[in-house]
Amino acid sequence: MPRRMRDGLRQGLGSTLGRRVTRSLLIGIVVLEILVVAPSAILHRRSLLDDLEADARALGLAAAAPPEASLGEWGRRLGVLLGDERITGAQLLRNDFAVAGIGDRPDSHPGSQGRHADDGHSLDIAIPLTASETLTLRLDKHTITKKLWTEIGWLALMTLVMAAAVILIAAIVAGRLVLLPLLDLRRLVVDIRPGEGRGPSSEAIGRTDELGDLFRAVEDLRRRIEMSLLEAATQARFPSENPNPVIRTSDSGGLLYANASARLRPGFLDGETLHPTIIALVRETTGRGEIMTSEIRLGTRIYLLTAVPITHDRYVNIYASDVTDRVKAEIALRSLNESLEAQVLTRTRDLAESEARTRAIIATMVDGLIVMDDQGRIDLFNAAAQRIFGYDESEVVGQNAALLMSAEDAAGHAEPFGLHLWDGRSPLLNGTRKVIGRRKNGASFPLAVAISALPAPPPGGAPARRLFTGVVRDISDQIRHESDLRKVKDEAEVANRAKSDFLAVMSHELRTPLNGVLGMADLLCDTPLDAEQRRYTRTIAISAEALLVIINDILDLSKIEAGHLDLESRPFDPATLLEGVRTLMEGPARDKAIALRTSIEGAKPPLRLGDEGRLRQILLNLANNGVKFTEKGSLTLRLKAGTGGALRFEVEDTGIGIPKEKQDTLFHDFTQVSASTARRFGGSGLGLSICRRLVGLMGGRLGFDSTPGVGSLFWFEVDLPEVVASQSPPPPPFQGPPLSILVVEDNEINRQVALGLLTKLGHRVTCVDDGAAAVRVVDTMPFDLILMDVQMPGMDGYEATRLIRGKPAPVGGLPIVAMTANATSGDVAAAMAAGMTGYLSKPITRKRLAEALMAHGPGATVSTTG
Known part of the structure; x- marks a missing residue:
């Protein structure tokens, strides 16, 4: 090392910055010693204990006497074992009782082979000889401790030597790049004097970094100061x-x-x-x-x-x-020097942290990381890659990456690694591809590979190898999981289709007889009946309507779960909606002598856009529950309009209330407060669940407050936009004279129900029992409207509708309303696709039938009636 550099290093290490850097490096050495030596000591101590135990077992088995040997012979053989300095005592047990022993005898009486006592100074080992004989040895652990400390000392010394070498290299680099220029700079500032100071070297002036800027600033300052001093000396004369x-x-x-x-x-x-x-x-x-x-x-x-x-x-x-300007310059120079020292220290620390962080990231990556050159030779092989392929890093570094692929893929990609990585034409570059990997044991497995190029060397710089990083992942589990997901998806789709088919069949099979029950009960009420007969007839109708509610709830729940329930967006009056629900609830409330009230808090809200039918369904469900669970008192329907389009509906009763422990499960499917409640009041337990889901589909919230014995208040909030002038409700449906109606229905009971209800409404009715008859009769008689069953033997309603639509006007333009027990959204779509103008699901009531005729009669607006 040149003398100037040695002197510079000596002075630099004695400076404030040098002491800080040295202190940081010493701390790093201490941490490194702890991180290397401590785990090694623990692992090596465990290994030495295992070796000692294995040696003791071998000695014990070798010294064992034959089964017929006397206790004297056993005593002699146990004495021989004590010749090994590691064994301090031995004992022979027969049926867990000591029969012979020597030296420091073990205290325990084990029942199976294994290490069973460790007091820190000795280790007891049990060696089964026969079914009834066990030899126990006491081992001295001091020999292990002595050997362990000797080997740890050598490890610590080697680590210290390597760390010292790193410190020396770091000190030389820091001294050459930072400390020596800073010492030169300080000397230049101290030696400024008129005519005698020496300026920075041409090498220092020519530097292109921050130190070069500082040297040039000092040289300029030195020249100005010298000129000022010379001028002062001249002027003093x-x-x-x-x-x-x-x-x-x-x-x-x-x-x-x-x-x-x-x-x-x-x-x-x-x-x-x-x-x-x-x-x-x-x-x-x-x-x-x-x-x-x-x-x-x-x-x-x-x-x-x-x-x-x-x-x-x-x-x-x-x-x-x-010297005001000079003093300011010196202050700025000192500040700049301190800032530069701080930056050097910070960058040194950041570099060390960055390198440590990078090493930790590479070591702990879940995916394998492989660094290779432009010829495909491996430079780095992280721990995850070693786990994936089964190779140690030393086995693959310098090898071509084609080693890690199957023979087929290796043949296709060995050449691109060598020829096309540099110019970017490799099929593996800048993207993820699936290939077949090959483990060390020869096993093949699916592998995802993504290769990207590290930044190229700067133009004109020293030639360097182009490096590439490859991220690899074993996707065996992923492919199995994807296969399982596809299988589960297919099974779910099959199950969903089966569920839909089952619901459609059950809906048809249940609604068809219900149509006859409700229709005949309605017609029977119009005949002369005594009080008992009228009560029985009313009970039949109520029971059938209750069953219909359950069927509709199950269908609604199925639609919501399948995501097939669509909400309408039509203008409606919230106040009128509230009054309509009140009108519908007057009868049930009067039957139980419950006071029924409505309340609109604040100003009457304007018209809103939303699904009035679903809102009515929610309110009716909550109101029906209120009446059902209230024996006396009142039921209040309340409407509150908030800011913007916010609406809050409340249903408050004075009923039995809900116990606190049952409130968390109230909105679950098929859930009621208790089994006794279900037996006493009836119901399927679906109503509140459907209400909650409907409110959720509208983007709102539903909740309640309840006190047992006092009553409950159920509420829901929705945000519905106000209706602009162009969105006002349409005029009321056309109401004209009696109509001539063709009823197409294969079920005799349902034909009688339709005939009776339509006749009660004052219309003229013609009935046929299949689609072919309907196609013929429309050419022979004038009709205003057709009620068409969908499922019929022979020609069904869809085919009959298509044939009628193919006829010339006015027959081809007759309103045709589907009348069927099917009630899913797919059935509605099929009816509309066939050319029908409306949809009326069974069972049919007098009110709903009248509404359908008003909606689809001559001159009316076409709509769908559920």
């Missing part, structure tokens, strides 16, 4: 004309002379008296008999005073120069 202050005093500080500059500049003189600091400088100079300098601040300026004693004449000449 002409005191009267000197622009700088020049003062002559007696050796006691009395003023003898002051030039014009000294008298004009504030602070030097107070009349004929000098500034106290100047007088003190004069007296110190006289006392020492040598030239003295001092800086003094006068006002906003800083002056450098040079006091020259003229001893033989007993006076002192004082030359002052304004």
Whole structure:
């Protein structure tokens, strides 16, 4: 090492920055010693214990006597074992009782082979010899401790030597790149003097980094300072004309002379008296008999005073120069130097942290990381890659990456690694591909590979190998998982289709007889009946309607779960909706003598856009529950309009309330408060669950507050936009004279129900029992509307509708309303696709039938009736 560098390093390490860097490196060595030595000591101690135990077992088995040997023979053989310094005691057990022993006998009586006692100083080992005999040995652990500390000492020494080498290299690099230039810079600043200072070297001036900027700034400052000092010396020869202050005093500080500059500049003189600091400088100079300098601040300026004693004449000449700018520059230079030292320290620490972090990231990556050159030779092989392929890093470094692929893929990709990685034409570059990997044991497996190029060397720079990073992942589990997911998806789709088919069949099979029950009950109520007969008829109708509610709830739940329930967006009046629900609830409330009230808080809300039917369904469900669970008192329906489009509906009752422990499960499917409640009040437990899901589909919230024995308040909030003028509700449906209606229905009971209801409504009715008859009869008689069953033997309703639509006007344009027990969204779509103008699901009531005729009769707006 050159002498200049050695001296520079010695001075640099003695500086503040050097001491900080040295302290950081020493701390790093201590941490490294702890991280390397401590785990190694633990692992090696465990290995030594295992070796000692294995040796003891081998010695014990070798020294074992034959089964017929006497206890004397056993005593002799146990004595031989004590010849090994590691064994301090031995004992023979028969049926867990000691029969012979020697030395420091083990205390325990094990029942099986294994290490069974470890007190820190000794280790007891049990060696089964026969079914009834066990040999126990006590081992001295001090030999292990001695050997362990010897090997740990060597490991610590080797680690220390390597760390010292790293410190030396770091010190040389830091000294060469940072410390030596900083020491040169400090020397330049200290040695600034007129005509004698030495400037920075041409090498320092030519540097292109921040130190070069600093050297050039110091050189410029040095030149300016030297020029200023030379000018001051020249001007001192002409005191009267000197622009700088020049003062002559007696050796006691009395003023003898002051030039014009000294008298004009504030602070030097107070009349004929000098500034106290100047007088003190004069007296110190006289006392020492040598030239003295001092800086003094006068006002906003800083002056450098040079006091020259003229001893033989007993006076002192004082030359002052304004060094304000120089002092500011020196302060800036010191600040810059401190900042530079801090930056060097910070960057050194950041570099060390970054390298440690990078090493940790590479070591802990879940995916394998392989670094290779442009010929495909492996440079780095992280721990995850070793786990994936089964190779150690030392086995693959320098090998071609084709080693890790199957023979087929290796043949296709060995050449691209060598020829096309550089120019970017490799099929594996800049993307992820699936290939077949090959493990060390020859096993093949699916592998995902993504290769990207590291930044190329700068233009004109030193030639360097182009490196590439490859990220690899064993996707065997992923492929199996994807296969399982596809299988589960297929099974789920099959199950969903089966569920839909089952619901469609059950809906049809249940609604068809219900249509007859409800229709006939309705017609029967119009006949002369006594009180008992009317009560029985009403009970039939109520029971059928309850069953219909359950069927509709199950279908609604199925639609919501399948995501097939679509909400309408039509103008409606919230206040009218509330009053309509009140009207529907008047009968049930009157039957139980419950007071029914409605309330609109604040101003009446304007028209809103939303699904009025689903909102009515929610309110009716909550109101029905309120009436069902209230024995006496009242039921209140309440509407509150908030800001924007917010609406809050409330249903408050004075019923039995809900126990606190049951409130968390109230909205679960098929859940009621208790089994006794279900038996007493009935119901499927689906209503509240469907209400919650409907409100959720509208983007709202549903909740409740309840006190057992006092009552419950259920509420839901939705945000529905207000209706603009162009979205006002359509005019009421057309209501004209009696209509001529064709009923197409294969079920005799359903034909009777339709005939009876339509006749009660005042219409003329013609009935046929299949689609073919309907196609024929429309050509022979004039009709205003057709009620068409969908599922019929022979020609079904869809085919009949398509044939009628193919006829010329006016027959081809007749309104055709589907009348079927199927009630899914797919059935509605199929009816519309066939050319039907409306949809009426069974069972059919007088009210819904009248609404359908009004909606689809001559001149009415086409819509769908559920």
